[in-house]
Every structure is written in C-alpha cells, then in structure tokens.
Amino acid sequence: MHARFYAPDAHAPGDLVTLPEDEGEHLTRVLRLKPGDALRVFNGHGSEFDAIVDQAGTRGVRVRLHAVAQAAPEPRVAITLAQAVLKGDKMDDVVRDATMLGVAEIQPVITSRTEVTRAALAKGARRDRWERIAISSAKQCGRATVPRLFEPINFDELVESLGRMLLPLPALMLVEPGAATETTPASELDLSPQRGATVLVGPEGGWTPPEIERGASVCRLITVGGRTLRADAMCVVALSAFFTMWREF
Amino acid sequence: MHARFYAPDAHAPGDLVTLPEDEGEHLTRVLRLKPGDALRVFNGHGSEFDAIVDQAGTRGVRVRLHAVAQAAPEPRVAITLAQAVLKGDKMDDVVRDATMLGVAEIQPVITSRTEVTRAALAKGARRDRWERIAISSAKQCGRATVPRLFEPINFDELVESLGRMLLPLPALMLVEPGAATETTPASELDLSPQRGATVLVGPEGGWTPPEIERGASVCRLITVGGRTLRADAMCVVALSAFFTMWREF
Numbered sequence: 001m002h003a004r005f006y007a008p009d010a011h012a013p014g015d016l017v018t019l020p021e022d023e024g025e026h027l028t029r030v031l032r033l034k035p036g037d038a039l040r041v042f043n044g045h046g047s048e049f050d051a052i053v054d055q056a057g058t059r060g061v062r063v064r065l066h067a068v069a070q071a072a073p074e075p076r077v078a079i080t081l082a083q084a085v086l087k088g089d090k091m092d093d094v095v096r097d098a099t100m101l102g103v104a105e106i107q108p109v110i111t112s113r114t115e116v117t118r119a120a121l122a123k124g125a126r127r128d129r130w131e132r133i134a135i136s137s138a139k140q141c142g143r144a145t146v147p148r149l150f151e152p153i154n155f156d157e158l159v160e161s162l163g164r165m166l167l168p169l170p171a172l173m174l175v176e177p178g179a180a181t182e183t184t185p186a187s188e189l190d191l192s193p194q195r196g197a198t199v200l201v202g203p204e205g206g207w208t209p210p211e212i213e214r215g216a217s218v219c220r221l222i223t224v225g226g227r228t229l230r231a232d233a234m235c236v237v238a239l240s241a242f243f244t245m246w247r248e249f
Numbered sequence: 250m251h252a253r254f255y256a257p258d259a260h261a262p263g264d265l266v267t268l269p270e271d272e273g274e275h276l277t278r279v280l281r282l283k284p285g286d287a288l289r290v291f292n293g294h295g296s297e298f299d300a301i302v303d304q305a306g307t308r309g310v311r312v313r314l315h316a317v318a319q320a321a322p323e324p325r326v327a328i329t330l331a332q333a334v335l336k337g338d339k340m341d342d343v344v345r346d347a348t349m350l351g352v353a354e355i356q357p358v359i360t361s362r363t364e365v366t367r368a369a370l371a372k373g374a375r376r377d378r379w380e381r382i383a384i385s386s387a388k389q390c391g392r393a394t395v396p397r398l399f400e401p402i403n404f405d406e407l408v409e410s411l412g413r414m415l416l417p418l419p420a421l422m423l424v425e426p427g428a429a430t431e432t433t434p435a436s437e438l439d440l441s442p443q444r445g446a447t448v449l450v451g452p453e454g455g456w457t458p459p460e461i462e463r464g465a466s467v468c469r470l471i472t473v474g475g476r477t478l479r480a481d482a483m484c485v486v487a488l489s490a491f492f493t494m495w496r497e498f
Contacts, residue, residue: 073475140477186498224498
C-alpha cells in the first residue's frame with residue numbers, strides 16, 4: 001500500500017492537483033518521493049485516488065490522479081459529536097479518536113464547567129489546530145473523509161439548534177450513572193437512526209444539573225456502565241457503544 | 250461523598266486497618282484529614298466501607314471501619330484483558346482505561362512485534378508500576394475492585410494456557426479488518442458468556458500472520474469497524490463494544 005496524502009482539490013482521474021504545503025513537505029522531506037513515484041490521495045470528502053507525483057520541487061508538489069481507489073467504508077449513521085471543550089491537549093485526543101472512529105462532524109461546545117472561553121479558543125486558532133489533527137488522524141486510520149469541524153458554540157445555542165431541526169435526528173446526551181432519573185443504558189438503544197444522530201459529551205467536571213435539565217428537553221439521557229469514566233475517554237466509549245448497537249462494528 | 254482510599258487489609262466493620270504508605274500520605278498531606286474525619290475505603294476485592302480516621306501521624310495512618318458501603322456494581326462477565334505490551338506510557342493508559350471499564354484481570358503479553366523484552370520489563374518493575382496505576386484508576390472511577398495484574402508472558406504461553414483450560418471460556422482476538430478470512434464483527438457477538446472471557450489485543454505493529462493463525466486455533470477473530478484503530482485505543486473500543494453487546498452498559 002502506497003503512502004496516503006490529503007489533497008482537498010482532488011476530484012476526478014486526470015486532474016493535476018497541488019498538495020497543501022505541509023502535505024507536500026511530508027512527501028518530499030520525510031518520504032522523499034520523486035516525480036513518477038506512486039501514491040494515494042484522499043480529498044477529505046470520501047474520495048480516494050491512485051496518483052503519480054508529477055512535480056516535486058521548491059514551488060510545491062503536484063500529483064496526477066490516474067484512477068479512483070476504494071475508500072474505507074464510512075458509517076451509515078452520520079454522527080455529529082457535540083463535545084464540551086476539554087482542558088489542554090485532551091481535546092486534541094478526542095478529535096483524533098472521534099475521526100478514527102468515523103464521526104461526520106465535530107461541534108466543540110462551551111459549557112458551564114468548561115474552563116476555557118470562546119475568545120481564548122478563537123485567539124489560539126484552536127479550530128484550525130483541531131482540523132489539522134482531524135486530517136492527520138484520517139491519514140493514519142485510512143479514512144477518505146475528514147469530519148467537518150465547527151467553530152465552538154455555547155451549550156444553550158446547541159440546545160436551541162437541536163430544538164429547531166425541521167426533521168429531528170436523535171440526540172443522545174451522555175450522563176453519569178445517577179445523574180438524572182430518566183436515563184437509558186446504551187445497550188437499550190436498539191434502533192439504528194436512519195440518517196444520523198448527535199452525541200453530546202460533557203467536560204471534566206460533568207454537566208451541571210440545569211444543563212442536564214435543558215438537555216433532557218431535546219435529548220435522550222444515556223449512560224454507559226456503572227462507573228465514572230474519564231472525560232476524554234467518554235467519547236470513545238460512547239461512540240463504540242453506539243456503533244456496536246447500530247451494527248457499524 | 251467522602252474521599253476514597255485503598256486499604257487492601259479492610260475486611261469487616263470494626264476492623265482497625267493501616268493504610269498503605271502512599272495512601273496514608275495522600276490522606277495526611279494532600280487532603281489533610283485528621284483523627285475523627287470520615288472517609289471511604291475499598292479493599293480492591295470488591296468491598297467498600299465507611300470509616301473514620303483513628304490515627305494519622307508519622308507512624309502511619311490507621312482507620313476504623315464502621316459500616317459496609319455500597320460498592321459500584323462490577324460487570325457480570327469477568328474479562329481477562331490479554332494486552333500486548335505497548336511502547337512508553339501507552340501501556341499505562343491501557344491499564345488505567347481497562348480498570349475504569351471494569352476488567353477483572355490484565356495479562357501483559359510479549360508478541361513478535363512487541364518492542365520491549367521480558368527482561369527489560371522485569372528490571373523496570375513494570376508490573377508494580379501498572380498495579381499502582383490500576384489502584385489509582387479504581388480510586389478515581391469508584392470501583393472497589395482492582396484488577397489482578399499478572400507478570401508478562403509470551404504469546405505462545407498465552408495460547409497454550411487458553412488451549413489447556415478445562416472449562417474453556419470464550420477467547421476473542423481483535424484483528425484488523427482484512428487481516429484474516431474468518432472474522433466476526435463485534436456486533437454479531439450476541440451471546441453473553443456465562444462467566445468470563447479473554448480479550449486479546451495486539452501491539453502497535455499488529456499481530457504477525459503466524460500469531461493470527463495460532464490465535465485462531467483457540468480464539469474467535471473479531472473486528473471492530475472498517476478502519477485502522479490506534480493500538481492504545483483498541484482496548485477501550487473493544488471492551489466498550491463487548492460490554493454493550495453483553496448488556497453491561
């Protein structure tokens with residue numbers, strides 16, 4: 001299997017495509033590919049191609065697509081992960097793992113107990129960083145699709161947008177055992193949603209009681225097991241549980 | 250909820266129990282508890298107690314157990330995680346997460362592609378380190394049981410011991426999609442094993458073809474999804490999938 005590169009402009013066999021700068025550097029400096037060498041490219045929107053290096057020099061790397069390649073299958077259920085922003089590089093880990101597991105979209109959320117502000121996230125260009133991590137994770141796990149990464153929003157905005165959907169999709173809010181009276185264990189979620197679902201995962205300190213109450217108005221409250229899980233492991237545990245119930249695994 | 254401490258000698262209400270040294274230091278130096286203060290202790294074998302600090306000084310910390318407390322429920326299926334030893338602190342993460350998810354035993358395994366030798370593991374007292382991590386994880390997640398941590402063994406010894414069982418339990422070997430012809434997706438594992446199961450997870454470079462062939466003689470080969478997962482995430486993904494199928498979640 002040839003090395004895989006991200007080429008967002010790749011559309012059809014025959015195309016001559018310029019790789020993004022960091023992908024080009026990976027190709028020339030790390031893997032030292034030369035014109036004529038074979039590679040794979042994926043465009044982040046589900047398409048993958050066999051390609052040949054056309055030009056690799058100081059003015060960038062161009063590749064010629066020559067055939068459509070078989071991309072790794074995507075889940076039938078398109079999951080939007082609405083993840084409370086976690087501290088430090090824990091959020092990076094969640095973006096990486098959620099991409100590997102196959103989510104379609106990642107919506108970072110600012111909750112009452114999130115310890116970073118929206119302004120600080122914007123200033124640190126965190127969304128761009130998470131996008132690079134998602135691309136890198138897609139490269140490694142063999143996915144041809146890179147999940148869409150939205151700008152962070154507040155929890156209240158998330159709840160409002162879930163309430164406003166014209167064709168509501170299931171929304172599943174992960175809560176700790178005992179956090180609310182009306183909870184459903186993950187293994188009782190028998191039905192596969194037809195098109196997609198939103199999965200809400202809280203921050204290190206958990207959801208506040210008012211957040212759980214607001215969330216319950218538009219979501220089912222879901223538990224996974226009887227123990228307290230680490231905030232940064234919850235996404236992997238919950239997605240694995242749901243994909244298993246929905247026969248994606 | 251009072252702070253929880255590990256007290257392996259705690260057996261019954263009325264007992265006067267000395268805490269292990271590092272637990273005692275956590276109690277006196279970090280949480281600054283004094284004689285008469287209330288706490289919880291768990292013994293690592295499934296029992297949890299309400300207790301009172303009896304003595305907290307330079308000669309150690311003693312606590313008096315006064316009532317049996319309700320421990321977090323353990324999974325009905327006792328899982329032995331046979332995990333190929335991973336590089337650096339990745340194995341620490343696996344021990345922490347497997348404890349949090351509820352495994353009963355952890356068997357580190359040296360495989361063909363494991364990059365560390367049994368002698369190096371013994372010299373570095375890695376088993377003791379993993380045991381401390383398991384205790385710490387049990388403290389955090391609210392478990393009263395600490396998984397048993399075995400000394401590392403070679404893959405061949407593991408396969409032999411699985412083949413020698415008098416009452417064989419299911420053994421499930423996680424493999425990549427396409428690694429073998431006869432694989433079962435995790436979501437087709439409908440039946441809950443009656444007592445327990447062994448779950449085999451490979452190293453960073455994956456199992457070798459001869460290992461998959463040997464493993465297949467005593468295990469079912471299981472896949473989770475269609476993408477390549479990180480070696481250190483595989484344990485969480487696989488355990489979450491199995492616990493969901495077996496209605497533990």
